[in-house]
């Protein structure tokens with residue numbers, strides 16, 4: 001490991017774009033698959049690495065849904081959530097906004113109140129035992145349409161668990177226009193949730209404009225195609241609307257052809273507040289530390305530059321100001337100690 005990678009590994013970090021089921025590492029998936037032997041998911045962690053090698057975005061969604069199928073009981077939900085936090089703690093992630101798709105579980109028959117209790121139990125245990133502060137983003141699985149939007153909104157607004165801070169929209173973008181979800185986002189925002197839809201990952205900048213104008217996005221999930229529209233980049237920079245950039249995910253899903261063509265450098269050059277995230281890390285063979293290493297290479301950053309990137313995520317988070325100050329101070333103290341002669 002190089003000095004810079006050692007620095008990144010120990011750096012206190014926040015993560016803003018990472019999915020609940022998509023964070024299930026082979027270790028966690030193997031445990032869930034063993035509990036449900038009728039599933040088609042392999043139980044051997046080595047076979048899982050092959051299983052998680054994708055040919056395209058549609059294939060990724062297919063594999064992802066097969067892992068969703070392993071989450072059948074409130075105990076599965078609790079185990080997954082706490083073990084994801086354990087993987088975060090090992091990377092010195094201090095705070096994460098974890099995107100959860102409750103519709104996938106309630107549709108499968110998990111009692112909605114038991115589901116909320118399971119994630120909250122895991123959240124409290126993660127903070128107490130691992131020092132990882134978790135918050136939730138409930139997202140609409142776009143491919144499941146307006147029925148899923150209605151259900152997700154009802155769960156978010158009526159059953160709102162204590163850790164819930166934001167409302168999102170995921171799944172495929174092609175053929176799933178953002179404006180149709182406007183009324184659901186209006187209800188979530190009226191209830192005090194923050195708007196963080198995915199947009200412009202596999203479609204053009206017009207989808208990002210739709211997310212801003214119709215869904216009142218405060219951050220954009222991915223926003224990869226923003227660099228195709230200079231007016232949009234200027235708008236994002238001027239209004240301090242952060243992008244949640246996930247470099248390796250973009251390659252795995254073929255949203256970007258290769259890392260050297262990733263537009264992160266143009267985003268930063270345009271003055272956009274860029275955060276680095278891992279999306280569905282084990283499924284893409286990555287983790288947040290690896291993504292920081294990728295970003296450091298693409299942006300030509302040293303330790304101070306990487307620390308600034310980590311502070312971007314704190315600034316762009318939905319933490320309160322004392323929470324932001326606490327993690328930013330940890331980042332500064334760690335960086336100063338590292339660079340001290």
Ligand SMILES: [Zn+2]
Pocket residue numbers: 017019170198221279
């Ligand atoms: Zn995502």
